[in-house]
Amino acid sequence: MKESWGQSFGEDVVGPLSGVKVVELAGIGPGPFCAMLLADLGADVVRVDRMTQVDLGIDRGRQFSVLNRSRRSVSVDLKNPDGVETVLKLVEGADALIEGFRPGVTERLGLGPDECLARNPKLVYGRMTGWGQEGPLAHAAGHDINYIALTGALHAIGSADKPSPPLNLVGDFGGGGIYLAFGVCAALLEAKTSGEGQIVDAAMTEGAASLMASIYGMHASGHWSDQREDNVLDGGSYYYGVYETSDGKFVSIGSIEGKFHDELLQLTGLQDASTEERNDQSGWPEKKDRMAEVIKSKTRDEWDDIMLGSDVCYAPVLDLSEAPSHPHNVARGSFVEVDGVVQPAPAPRFSRTPGEVQMPPPSPGQHTAEVLTDWGFSVEDVEKLKDVGAVN
Numbered sequence: 001m002k003e004s005w006g007q008s009f010g011e012d013v014v015g016p017l018s019g020v021k022v023v024e025l026a027g028i029g030p031g032p033f034c035a036m037l038l039a040d041l042g043a044d045v046v047r048v049d050r051m052t053q054v055d056l057g058i059d060r061g062r063q064f065s066v067l068n069r070s071r072r073s074v075s076v077d078l079k080n081p082d083g084v085e086t087v088l089k090l091v092e093g094a095d096a097l098i099e100g101f102r103p104g105v106t107e108r109l110g111l112g113p114d115e116c117l118a119r120n121p122k123l124v125y126g127r128m129t130g131w132g133q134e135g136p137l138a139h140a141a142g143h144d145i146n147y148i149a150l151t152g153a154l155h156a157i158g159s160a161d162k163p164s165p166p167l168n169l170v171g172d173f174g175g176g177g178i179y180l181a182f183g184v185c186a187a188l189l190e191a192k193t194s195g196e197g198q199i200v201d202a203a204m205t206e207g208a209a210s211l212m213a214s215i216y217g218m219h220a221s222g223h224w225s226d227q228r229e230d231n232v233l234d235g236g237s238y239y240y241g242v243y244e245t246s247d248g249k250f251v252s253i254g255s256i257e258g259k260f261h262d263e264l265l266q267l268t269g270l271q272d273a274s275t276e277e278r279n280d281q282s283g284w285p286e287k288k289d290r291m292a293e294v295i296k297s298k299t300r301d302e303w304d305d306i307m308l309g310s311d312v313c314y315a316p317v318l319d320l321s322e323a324p325s326h327p328h329n330v331a332r333g334s335f336v337e338v339d340g341v342v343q344p345a346p347a348p349r350f351s352r353t354p355g356e357v358q359m360p361p362p363s364p365g366q367h368t369a370e371v372l373t374d375w376g377f378s379v380e381d382v383e384k385l386k387d388v389g390a391v392n
Contacts, residue, residue, distance in 0.1 A: 014354060015042020015203035015354065016350050017041040022035070022043050022046070023045075024045050025097070025101070026048055027100035029173075032068055034098055037177065045072075046073075047074070048090075050364075051077045053116075060320050064361075070346075072370065073368075074365060086385060088116065089376070091119050096124040104139070122191050126201050127202065128180045128204075130144075144176075148208045149177070153208050155213070155226070156228065170211060171207075171208050175204045175209075175211055178207070179210070183200035237278075238284050239365065243291060243298050248302060254314075264312045267307055268294050269294065270291070273290075300317075338360050345357070372385075
């Protein structure tokens with residue numbers, strides 16, 4: 001972690017993507033998450049914020065905008081032709097652009113793939129939407145819950161009586177931001193060989209469906225039913241689930257394999273159960289009740305003393321206040337503190353070119369002059385753009 005956060009974005013930047021230049025058209029959710037992933041790994045990601053965000057004073061609590069960390073912000077009026085031209089000049093020097101608007105919005109702004117690739121044929125143009133660029137629902141509004149509903153993922157998660165939203169992890173971030181980052185990196189690798197850019201169409205519906213690949217495989221083989229809490233991984237089995245402890249906290253158990261199940265029975269004192277019969281679903285309800293009774297006889301800390309570090313496949317269920325201070329997370333440096341805000345550290349890890357939180361989340365437009373001059377604009381050009389209201 002840097003001890004000080006300089007204004008420049010140069011030789012001190014670390015990470016395997018150091019030297020990669022990305023233009024981010026500011027949005028919400030999966031787009032900024034993708035940009036954070038790239039920037040944490042060293043890419044010079046410039047966030048293009050609209051000037052209305054600066055005019056409205058949208059800066060309150062910026063230190064809590066974790067998704068906006070590690071990159072600089074320029075403020076541009078995208079309704080001003082000179083503002084659009086400013087972004088196109090940034091595109092000329094970029095390796096990639098990412099945007100998360102509804103289909104057709106960047107085209108109407110004059111910043112669509114045709115305009116950008118005309119300026120920079122090697123550009124990777126990353127597009128993040130819920131439904132995709134085409135299709136009957138392409139222009140409909142939606143959120144994470146809607147996108148994963150269409151893929152079967154939402155139906156498979158929750159209690160037996162109804163599906164339950166898994167936060168917005170499956171659509172926005174898992175099926176969206178991560179797949180966009182993966183697609184952009186793959187296209188950047190290909191561009192080095194071909195010398196040509198291309199469009200990456202990352203749809204949250206398709207990313208979420210991809211995340212369900214193994215479940216669809218089990219469903220096709222007859223080993224996964226459409227009834228929730230009726231399968232090994234959805235809370236149906238007694239040896240893979242969450243149990244309440246005597247102090248009102250919870251523990252997680254995942255003793256799927258036989259040798260792990262053997263140890264679970266030994267440490268819980270339920271040796272009369274049979275590992276060989278663990279997949280006999282007719283016995284699951286009774287065994288789940290017995291397991292729940294046993295687990296609730298001790299506190300979470302007591303079960304930690306008994307099971308943590310064993311081959312039961314066990315971990316305490318920690319809340320957001322507890323997780324960062326758990327000894328394993330502390331030893332690994334899994335969380336960091338930036339501007340007083342505790343947050344997840346960059347991931348994954350690299351042995352030679354580790355990523356790092358490059359800087360705190362910026363105020364909208366905080367680095368306008370600095371970025372433009374870094375990316376090839378003259379001081380006179382920047383002043384002219386300010387004078388005509390194209391940038392702030």
